[in-house]
Amino acid sequence: MVTIVRIPNKGGSGTALKPGMLPGLLGYRLRLAQQALFRDFAATVAELSPGRVGILMLIEANPGVTQSRLAQAVSIERSTMVGVLHVLEGRGLVERRRGADRRTNGLWLTAGGRSLVARLKRRIQLHERRVAARLSAEEREQLLGLLEKLTGE
Amino acid sequence: MVTIVRIPNKGGSGTALKPGMLPGLLGYRLRLAQQALFRDFAATVAELSPGRVGILMLIEANPGVTQSRLAQAVSIERSTMVGVLHVLEGRGLVERRRGADRRTNGLWLTAGGRSLVARLKRRIQLHERRVAARLSAEEREQLLGLLEKLTGE
DNA sequence: TATTGTTATACTCTATAACTATA
DNA sequence: TATAGTTATAGAGTATAACAATA
Numbered sequence: 577m578v579t580i581v582r583i584p585n586k587g588g589s590g591t592a593l594k595p596g597m598l599p600g601l602l603g604y605r606l607r608l609a610q611q612a613l614f615r616d617f618a619a620t621v622a623e624l625s626p627g628r629v630g631i632l633m634l635i636e637a638n639p640g641v642t643q644s645r646l647a648q649a650v651s652i653e654r655s656t657m658v659g660v661l662h663v664l665e666g667r668g669l670v671e672r673r674r675g676a677d678r679r680t681n682g683l684w685l686t687a688g689g690r691s692l693v694a695r696l697k698r699r700i701q702l703h704e705r706r707v708a709a710r711l712s713a714e715e716r717e718q719l720l721g722l723l724e725k726l727t728g729e
Numbered sequence: 730m731v732t733i734v735r736i737p738n739k740g741g742s743g744t745a746l747k748p749g750m751l752p753g754l755l756g757y758r759l760r761l762a763q764q765a766l767f768r769d770f771a772a773t774v775a776e777l778s779p780g781r782v783g784i785l786m787l788i789e790a791n792p793g794v795t796q797s798r799l800a801q802a803v804s805i806e807r808s809t810m811v812g813v814l815h816v817l818e819g820r821g822l823v824e825r826r827r828g829a830d831r832r833t834n835g836l837w838l839t840a841g842g843r844s845l846v847a848r849l850k851r852r853i854q855l856h857e858r859r860v861a862a863r864l865s866a867e868e869r870e871q872l873l874g875l876l877e878k879l880t881g882e
Numbered sequence: 883t884a885t886t887g888t889t890a891t892a893c894t895c896t897a898t899a900a901c902t903a904t905a
Numbered sequence: 906t907a908t909a910g911t912t913a914t915a916g917a918g919t920a921t922a923a924c925a926a927t928a
Contacts, residue, residue, distance in 0.1 A: 593802045596790035597850065598783055601857055602869070603766045605876040607779065610763050611804065612880045613756045625917085626760065630751055637749035644886060649746045651764065656919060658888060679886040679927050697750065704754055710878050716755070719875045723758040725863050726872065727765045780895085797909060809896060811911060832904045832909040885928075893920080901912075 602726070613707050620703040621696055629700070631660065632685065632693050635670060640682040642675065664689075755879070766860050773856040774849055782853070784813065785838065785846050788823060793835040795828065817842075 598604045617626050624632070627650065634649060635641060641649075647657040661683070664670040669689035672681040685693065708716045751757045770779050777785070780803070787802060788794060794802075800810040814836070817823040822842035825834040838846065861869045 593787055593794060593798065594790040596786045597853075598786060599877075600873070601853065602860060602873065602876075603763070603770055603779060603857075604783065605873055605880070606759060606763045606766060609876045609880045610756070610759045613759060617756055626756060627918085630757065633749045633751060634746055637747040641746060642886080645746065652918085653920060654887070655889080655921080660918090675886095677886085677928070681887070700750075700754065704756075707755060707879070710881065711875065715875055715878070718871065719879065720753070720755065720758055722864065722868055722872045722875070723755075723762045724752075725868070726860070727758070727762045728863065778894085795909075805895085806897060807910070808898080808912080813895090828909095830905075830909085834910070883928100886926085888924080888926100890923090891921085894918090896917080897915085899913090902910085903908105904910100905906100905908075 616707050617700075617703055620699050620706075623692070624696070628660065628664065629693075629696055632664070632669060632689060632696075635683045636685050636690065636693050639684050640673075640675075642680045642682060643672075644680075646683065769860050770853075770856055773852050773859075776845070777849070781813065781817065782846075782849055785817070785822060785842060785849075788836045789838050789843065789846050792837050793826075793828075795833045795835060796825075797833075799836065 614626065621629060631646065631650060634646060638646075643657050643661060644654045647654040652660075661670060661672065665672060668686055669692060671684045671686050671689075673684065674680075675682045711719065767779065774782060784799065784803060787799060791799075796810050796814060797807045800807040805813075814823060814825065818825060821839055822845060824837045824839050824842075826837065827833070828835045864872065
C-alpha cells in the first residue's frame with residue numbers, strides 16, 4: 577500500500593510578494609544564501625553554532641593562542657570571548673592555561689574537544705557537499721573565489 | 730605643514746592565526762562576505778538595519794500586505810513582526826489599517842516612510858557600487874547568479 | 883602607562899506558548 | 906475549529922565601560 581502525502585500550500589495565501597529592488601542587491605542575496613546554509617549547518621551540527629565551531633577549529637590549528645588574539649581573529653570583543661570560552665570550558669572542550677606573560681591565557685583543546693572537532697569536521701564535509709550540490713565543482717570554486725575577492729582576501 | 734599620521738599595527742601581535750579548513754567552506758566565506766557588507770551598509774544607512782530596510786521596501790512594493798504575509802516573506806515569526814512594526818510605526822514610517830477581514834492589519838508606508846525609502850534607495854545604490862568595486866560588472870552578475878543558484882532561486 | 887582578562891550591564895534580533903477577537 | 910494579531914517571556918550573540926593584575 578502506498579501512502580500519498582499531500583503537502584498543503586501552508587501559508588500560501590495567494591501569490592508571493594513583489595520583491596522590489598532586493599533581489600538585485602549583493603547584500604540581500606548574500607543574506608538569503610547564508611540563512612539557507614545556516615539552516616543546513618544547524619541540522620548537520622546540532623551541538624554548536626557555526627561561530628563556535630570556527631572558534632574550536634582556530635584553537636585546534638593554533639594551540640596556545642591567547643583569548644585576545646582569538647577574539648581579534650573572529651572579530652568579537654575580548655569581553656565577549658570571555659563568556660564564549662566559559663561555555664566551551666564548561667562543556668569540557670577547551671582548556672585555559674596561564675601564559676608566561678601572566679596577564680594572558682593560552683587556549684588548548686581538551687581530548688574531548690579534539691575528538692568532537694574531528695567528528696564535526698566529517699559532518700561539515702557532508703554539509704558542504706549537500707549545500708554545494710546545486711553547483712558544479714567549477715561553479716563552487718568560482719563562488720569561493722568571488723566571495724574572497726569581494727571580502728578583500 | 731604636512732602632518733603624517735602613522736597608523737600603528739593595532740592588535741597585530743605578530744602573525745595571523747592559521748585558519749585551518751575554514752577558508753575552503755562556503756558557509757565561512759559567505760559569513761565573512763556578509764559581515765564585510767554589513768559594516769559598509771551600516772556606515773551608509775545609519776538609521777535602520779538591512780532587515781528593517783527590506784521590510785519597508787516590501788511594504789512599499791506590496792501596499793496593504795498583512796503582517797503575517799510579510800512575516801512569512803522575510804522568514805520571521807508573526808509574533809516577532811509585531812514588535813518590528815511597533816517600532817516602525819512609532820517612528821512614523823508605517824501605518825496599520827484594519828482589513829476587511831477584521832482579524833488582519835494591512836500595512837502601508839506613511840509619507841515619511843516613502844520619503845525615507847526613496848532616500849535610502851539612493852544611498853543603497855552607492856553602497857552597492859562601493860562593495861562591488863572589487864568585482865567587474867560580469868563578476869558581479871556571476872556572483873548574483875551563483876548565490877541565487879545556491880539558495881535555490 | 884598600556885594590555886589582558888574580567889565583570890556588570892544593556893541592546894538587538896529572534897523564538898515559543900498562551901491569549902483575544904474574529905472567521 | 907482555525908487564523909491574525911498580540912503579549913509575556915526567554916535565549917542567543919553582541920557591545921561598552923570600568924576594574925584588578927601584570928607588564
